[in-house]
Amino acid sequence: MKKKLDFVNVIIYLLLTVITIVTIYPLLNLLAVSLSEHSAYVMNPLMVIPDRINLLPYKWVFSHPLILSSYKNTLIVTFVGTFFSMFLTSTLAYPLSNRGLRGKGLFMKLIIFTMMFNGGLIPNFYLVRSLGLLDKLWALIIPGSMSGFYVILMKNFFESIPGSLKEAAKIDGASEMFIFARIVIPLSAPILSTLSLFYAVLRWNSFFNAIVYIRDRGKWTLQLLLREIVIISNPLLNDDTSISDIPPENIKYAVIIVAIVPILCLYPFLQKYFVKGIMVGAVKG
Numbered sequence: 001m002k003k004k005l006d007f008v009n010v011i012i013y014l015l016l017t018v019i020t021i022v023t024i025y026p027l028l029n030l031l032a033v034s035l036s037e038h039s040a041y042v043m044n045p046l047m048v049i050p051d052r053i054n055l056l057p058y059k060w061v062f063s064h065p066l067i068l069s070s071y072k073n074t075l076i077v078t079f080v081g082t083f084f085s086m087f088l089t090s091t092l093a094y095p096l097s098n099r100g101l102r103g104k105g106l107f108m109k110l111i112i113f114t115m116m117f118n119g120g121l122i123p124n125f126y127l128v129r130s131l132g133l134l135d136k137l138w139a140l141i142i143p144g145s146m147s148g149f150y151v152i153l154m155k156n157f158f159e160s161i162p163g164s165l166k167e168a169a170k171i172d173g174a175s176e177m178f179i180f181a182r183i184v185i186p187l188s189a190p191i192l193s194t195l196s197l198f199y200a201v202l203r204w205n206s207f208f209n210a211i212v213y214i215r216d217r218g219k220w221t222l223q224l225l226l227r228e229i230v231i232i233s234n235p236l237l238n239d240d241t242s243i244s245d246i247p248p249e250n251i252k253y254a255v256i257i258v259a260i261v262p263i264l265c266l267y268p269f270l271q272k273y274f275v276k277g278i279m280v281g282a283v284k285g
Contacts, residue, residue: 027260034058034253041249056246057254066217067225067255073137074222078203081141085199086192088146089154094180096151097158111148121212128213139213140206140221150195157191158184197266204263226259 028048033041040051061067095101096108119127124143133139161184169179185192207223214220230252 030253030256034250034257036250038247038250041247054250057250058258060246060251061254061258066220067222067258069218070220070222070225071258073219074204077137077140077221078200081145081203082196082199084141085145085147086196089150089195090185090188090192092146093151093154094158094184096155099159108152111151115148125212134213135215135219136213137219140203140209143209147199150198154188154191154195157188161187200266201263222259226255229255 025048029046032047032050033045034057035050035053035055036047037052037054040047044051096104098104101107118124128134128139128143133142165183165187166179169183174182205223207221207227210221210224211227214224
């Protein structure tokens with residue numbers, strides 16, 4: 001039995017190693033190409049170690065006004081949108097975690113209904129236009145600002161908090177808002193951190209809403225600009241004389257690295273909350 005378990009563990013570790021290599025290799029290749037001379041890239045397109053370091057692509061990326069404005073727009077949408085989403089999610093999940101709430105079953109059914117059906121692209125577009133949000137950053141923040149699935153996860157986590165804490169606070173004269181802000185929220189760091197990261201990643205990587213709702217290039221997000229550069233070969237690269245000596249491949253790879261690094265930097269700090277937040281939110285209640 002022990003030999004059998006050892007063999008299974010070896011297979012699992014080998015499989016995880018292969019998955020890790022397959023996941024990390026493209027990122028290392030992107031970074032290596034963006035930092036290397038074009039001649040080194042031509043000789044070895046599959047490189048993982050930079051050869052003949054060249055920082056001109058990054059110098060161009062961090063000096064181009066359209067890229068800087070797109071980066072600023074993405075930061076605004078991500079931070080404001082994440083805060084707005086977490087505010088709505090937590091304030092809806094908290095009353096639903098109260099077992100004595102009247103109509104709780106109906107509210108839960110309505111939330112589940114939104115997880116299975118939506119209005120569609122055209123009705124959403126007409127709604128955004130009628131609200132006067134077209135070609136504004138709010139059009140990237142308000143639509144889809146709350147996920148029914150995340151509401152259920154947070155509700156279940158709130159239900160796992162001992163009710164005796166709330167009862168003791170009520171005996172001392174605390175209001176529901178006080179209990180929510182001073183007791184429930186501080187004890188919910190795992191689920192709050194996890195869902196905040198999920199919302200932030202969703203906002204950061206989203207480009208479809210920008211395609212639909214944004215026309216002004218000054219309000220483009222970074223992902224929309226990245227799509228234009230990488231997929232559609234935007235004239236941004238062809239008309240800019242300041243990059244005549246920088247190959248397009250290096251520019252594209254540098255923009256990709258700049259677009260993904262901020263989110264990658266968040267994971268190590270929030271990783272410890274993932275398992276606890278998701279497991280408790282998924283199985284409680």
